Amino acid sequence: MAWHYLLAPPFIFLFFIFMYKNHFFYPLRKRIKSAIPSSLPVVGMLPVLVANLNRMLDLSSRKLRGSNGNHFFFHGPWFLGMSIFVTANPVDARHLFIDNFQNYPKGKDFYEIFELGGDGIFIADGDTWKYHRVKAQLLMSSTNFRVFIAQLSREKIKNALHPFLVHASSQNIVIDIQDMFLRLSFDMSTNFIAGVDLGTLSKDLSENPIARAIDEVAAALFFRFVMPQPWWKLLRALGVGHEKRMAAGGRILDHFIANVIEERRREIIEGRDAPPSMLRSYMEETEVQESYKFLRETVINFLFAARDTTSAAMTWFLWAMCRYPHVEEKIMDELNSISKSITSDGLAVFEAEQLEKLIYFHASILESLRLHPSTPLNIRSVLKPDTLPTGVKLTPGMKVVASMYAMGRMKTIWGEDCLEFKPERWISKEGELKYEPSYKFLPFHTGPRSCLGKQIALTQIKMVIAAMVYNFCFEIAEGHVPEPKFSFILHMKKGLMVRVKKR
Ligand code: HEM
Known part of the structure; x- marks a missing residue:
């Protein structure tokens, strides 16, 4: 040093x-x-x-x-010698993430910051990344996996989300719906990734040590990201502050993951039936016996990729429903036009295939992600000297940051009304969804490293939001002003405080 x-x-x-x-x-x-x-x-x-x-x-x-x-x-x-190129230009984005993708890996600093995730899909570059990616893609694009995600979401809606909202509405209390989405998304993620449901979304909202460990680790990772490297390394060596909490959180996560891997292993050896999950599918493969390291990295990387991104998207979408009642009304009209099943509590639950047909609902989700992308920034490093099509010269050692948050707010991309919430911008005159290239609309990233969970996330968001707004009304609590928080994930700083009433 x-x-x-x-x-x-x-x-x-x-x-x-x-x-x-x-x-x-x-x-x-x-x-x-x-x-x-x-x-x-x-x-x-x-x-x-x-x-x-x-x-x-x-x-x-x-x-x-x-x-x-x-x-x-x-x-x-x-x-x-800290030099970071920040861009909100789609021409730059296309070059960085698609055309010259090989020259812009996540890089060594990123790897060090996210050391907890090892060589997992989210962190690794080169062949290691490719191996994880091909494997995960194969599993996640299968029809069985999609059907499983839809079934899982339906069960969670009936058994956890609806009871929680019925309880909150009967008590007439103010609830933090951001916290609720985080719990729901966490339960759904641990379920499809590792085959366990920790049941963190319950009426008593008790604190879960695993969820808390993820929060501590995420906060410490962000601290590492904004601080000069020698600084956080010094704190790590001293074992103080965020670094101390990260180490403790890491131990809790490792213990949890070791237990679930062991549990899945026993199920397989004893020939026991168990609900499907990524972990179980990987462990059941006969051709390749994946190492413990690979399985651990899969669980940890997917947990970080799935939980907060999906819950942040749901939170901002629900905020938009409260803020723009005319949008909610149009979504209600669409929901009225499709079939639904009614639970024993008299609440409607929608099926994923039915929701797929709804153009305005889909457009509203894209619009919400345009203005509030779950991951507001995307970071890469520069391998070899390169000149962008816009003429900017980049040299090795520099960092590159694409601001998805800024891109969604560019007049040059979305026009004069770029700051308005207008799902209509996604719908053609013929009433069909308009195609926008992914290097212009980056919330799910673009190119070879684009989000693998996009379809899963959209299915979950649609099923959850439909089951909420169709059965309940939400109102932002008096005096509460939601504000974005600067972190890897676009959470709200003080949560989203709402009152909920049964329709
Ligand atoms: C609304 C929800 C989501 C959003 C907005 C989102 C967004 C993104 C973005 C921007 C990236 C690129 C990150 C980077 O390279 O720096 C990404 C990557 C990824 N996402 Fe998502 N994501 C969401 C949900 C999910 C879910 C539910 C899963 C898992 C089932 C998932 C799995 C992944 C994986 C595995 C990657 C790494 C891909 C690679 O590097 O090859 N995501 N996501």
Whole structure:
């Protein structure tokens, strides 16, 4: 580790203390607090990033909108040589993620940050990644797997979601629907990935140690991502702060995964029947006996890929239903037009194939993801020197960040009304869904590393949201203003507080 890396953390810390204590520096403080990311002498844009962390998505979107080519360079302190190319330009995105994909791997730093996930699909590059990808794709594209996901969602809706909402509506209490979606999505994910239902969505909403461990690890990973590398490595060596919590969370997750692998192994040896899951399918294969390492990495990577992304999409969609009642009304009209089954509680549950027919509902989900993509940023590193079609030169060692959040808000891509919620923009005059290239609409990424769970996520979102809005009305709690939180996943900072009433 070079000496200047060691100096960086204390230097930045002292810099902050000095500025915030010293009145002489008021104008500079103001610049940092209010600025659209701009560079300061010596320290570059890092202080602006740290001081505005929670507003960073909006500030960088404004900067991207105003900049030539809809991209800019983020420069860190000169002594760290931190240079990040940030873009919201579809031409850049196409080049980075499709045309010259090989030159933009996730890279070594990403691998180190996400060390807990090992060589899993989400983290690895090259042949290791390809192996995971081909295997998972084969399983997830099968009809059986899709039928299984739909069945699983139906059961969870009947046995957990509906009872929870009936209870909340009868009590007339304010609930955090973001927390509810996280629990639901977690239960569904552990089910199809590892074959266990932890039942975290229940009336008493008790805390689950595995879910808590995932939250701790996710927060620590994000901390690693925004901090200079030597800093988090120092904290890791000292075993303090986020790093301490990450280590503890990692141990809990490892213990959980070891148990489920062992449980599936025993089921197979004893010839016991068990509900299908990714884990069981991988373990039942006769040609290839996957190693423990491979199975562990599959479970951990899929848990991180599936849980928060799907629940964030559901949360922002439900927010849109509360905010735009005319959209909800049109979705209700569509839901009225298809068949549904009625449970013993008198609540309607919809089938995945029926929901597939609904154009406006589908368009509304895409519209919600356009403005609130579950993963707002996408990060890559640069392998060899390259020139983008927009003329920008990139060199090895640089990082590349595509802001999906900003891309959804670009007049150059979506027109003057880009900030409005308009599902109609996805529907042609003939009433069919309009095709938009994936390098322009990036919420599920594009190219060889595009999301493998897109269809699963859409099925789950449709089934869950339909079963909610058809049977219940939701109203945002008085005085609650939802705000995006800056992290890997676009959660809401203070949750989404709502009242729920049975229709
Ligand atoms: C609304 C929900 C979802 C959204 C918005 C979403 C979005 C994304 C995005 C943007 C990526 C690219 C990440 C990157 O390379 O940096 C990705 C990758 C991935 N997603 Fe999803 N995802 C969702 C749900 C799911 C679900 C439910 C699963 C699992 C069943 C899943 C499995 C994966 C996997 C395995 C990858 C890695 C693909 C690769 O690197 O080859 N996703 N997803």
